Amino acid sequence: MSEKSMITLKIDGIQVSVSEGTTILKAAKDNGILIPTLCDLEGLTPYGGCRLCLVEVTGSPKLFPACATPANLGMEVTTNSERLKNYRKMTIQMLMAERVHMCAVCVANDHCELQALANQLGVNHVEFERNFTREPIDSSHDFLVIDRNRCILCTRCVRVCDKIEGVHTLDLKKRSKDTEVIMDLDESWGNSCSCTGCRKCAKVCPVGAIYIEGESITQTKHRDVAEFITARRNSK
Amino acid sequence: MSSTTVANMDSSSKVRVATVWLSGCAGCHMSFLDQDEKIVDLAKQIQVVYSPLVDVKEFPENVDVTLIEGSVANDEQLEVLKDARTKSRVLISLGDCAVTGNVTALRNSWENSDKEVLERAYKSPEDLQAAIPNMVPKLLIKTKPLHEIVKVDFYIPGCPPSADLINYVLTELLAGKTPNMEGKAKYG
Numbered sequence: 001m002s003e004k005s006m007i008t009l010k011i012d013g014i015q016v017s018v019s020e021g022t023t024i025l026k027a028a029k030d031n032g033i034l035i036p037t038l039c040d041l042e043g044l045t046p047y048g049g050c051r052l053c054l055v056e057v058t059g060s061p062k063l064f065p066a067c068a069t070p071a072n073l074g075m076e077v078t079t080n081s082e083r084l085k086n087y088r089k090m091t092i093q094m095l096m097a098e099r100v101h102m103c104a105v106c107v108a109n110d111h112c113e114l115q116a117l118a119n120q121l122g123v124n125h126v127e128f129e130r131n132f133t134r135e136p137i138d139s140s141h142d143f144l145v146i147d148r149n150r151c152i153l154c155t156r157c158v159r160v161c162d163k164i165e166g167v168h169t170l171d172l173k174k175r176s177k178d179t180e181v182i183m184d185l186d187e188s189w190g191n192s193c194s195c196t197g198c199r200k201c202a203k204v205c206p207v208g209a210i211y212i213e214g215e216s217i218t219q220t221k222h223r224d225v226a227e228f229i230t231a232r233r234n235s236k
Numbered sequence: 237m238s239s240t241t242v243a244n245m246d247s248s249s250k251v252r253v254a255t256v257w258l259s260g261c262a263g264c265h266m267s268f269l270d271q272d273e274k275i276v277d278l279a280k281q282i283q284v285v286y287s288p289l290v291d292v293k294e295f296p297e298n299v300d301v302t303l304i305e306g307s308v309a310n311d312e313q314l315e316v317l318k319d320a321r322t323k324s325r326v327l328i329s330l331g332d333c334a335v336t337g338n339v340t341a342l343r344n345s346w347e348n349s350d351k352e353v354l355e356r357a358y359k360s361p362e363d364l365q366a367a368i369p370n371m372v373p374k375l376l377i378k379t380k381p382l383h384e385i386v387k388v389d390f391y392i393p394g395c396p397p398s399a400d401l402i403n404y405v406l407t408e409l410l411a412g413k414t415p416n417m418e419g420k421a422k423y424g
Binding site: 096100102103104105106109110115118119120121122124125126127129130132133134149 | 329332335336337338339341342344345346378381383384388391392393395416417418419420421422423424
């Protein structure tokens with residue numbers, strides 16, 4: 001494989017140099033500019049689903065998901081304009097309004113990426129009327145539990161199950177706000193014949209949708225999951 | 237966020253503060269009291285004119301700042317909230333129940349949750365000869381956060397919000413500033 005050539009671009013006015021094919025998100029991160037994300041996880045295929053990492057590119061009226069857009073030569077990227085800040089606040093609010101996100105009674109309280117982002121971005125209330133869902137909770141597995149009412153459909157669990165564990169037990173059914181994470185061909189988790197019980201789905205879940213029964217959330221989420229996945233990926 | 241402040245108030249008299257307890261656990265009021273010695277400084281500038289902590293029955297006129305804990309779950313609370321809004325210059329949602337509905341809104345997932353929670357609480361198991369009380373305020377079909385009913389000027393999320401955060405918001409307001417909640421508020 002030939003060595004990738006380096007390209008330069010501007011992110012928030014700063015001249016940066018990255019290898020060709022690097023995403024805007026990675027280019028920004030490597031240069032100390034943090035763009036908020038939820039569905040992104042280093043080592044997993046970019047999904048571009050949460051829309052929190054949207055950035056402006058000079059010359060285009062469109063917004064681009066930084067996690068799934070490769071950096072181009074001469075690009076001028078803005079990551080934190082007032083418009084983007086407002087959109088991010090709105091996105092967080094829509095995520096919180098879509099299903100039942102009540103931090104005080106959630107297993108992931110204080111260890112939740114959605115909660116942390118809401119606090120960080122100053123989303124101190126949700127302007128939209130909240131939708132109170134009654135999605136099925138599946139606790140049929142020996143120790144893995146899924147509460148779909150807390151799911152933000154980031155698909156980290158689906159991707160980690162497919163790309164890292166390599167079994168693809170988890171996938172999605174239905175569309176839009178009715179989308180559900182399912183096991184095998186919509187089996188109960190306890191009856192899933194492909195699930196290896198590796199727990200990666202619980203580890204990567206940014207909220208409290210998938211968790212391990214009888215294990216504290218600090219224990220489930222304390223390891224640097226991204227590092228672990230990246231290491232596994234590079235060693236194959 | 238609203239630009240409403242308490243800055244242009246008559247500095248010779250104390251700022252009139254009210255606190256209201258709707259559908260909540262009183263934890264936010266506990267957190268308010270938990271300001272410890274800071275509440276002494278606060279007391280030099282404010283007068284608590286209505287609160288579950290003081291013996292006043294009617295919500296008074298001309299209140300400068302009203303802190304409301306809890307969500308709106310029944311028809312009496314709906315009246316109390318609307319009354320408090322018309323008599324208050326600045327209205328603050330205090331805590332997760334007031335801001336999001338929190339635990340009190342979990343029943344909203346059920347279609348006729350006003351009936352179903354009472355059935356579950358009073359009639360189940362059914363062999364107990366219990367009846368649903370009818371002398372109490374009627375539950376609304378859905379529990380609602382305050383801002384879905386009236387205009388709210390400031391939000392202090394948290395279950396409960398920390399005493400320091402409550403103190404920060406009140407101190408800023410008393411100084412005529414707009415509190416900046418970015419990175420300070422915390423749900424749950």
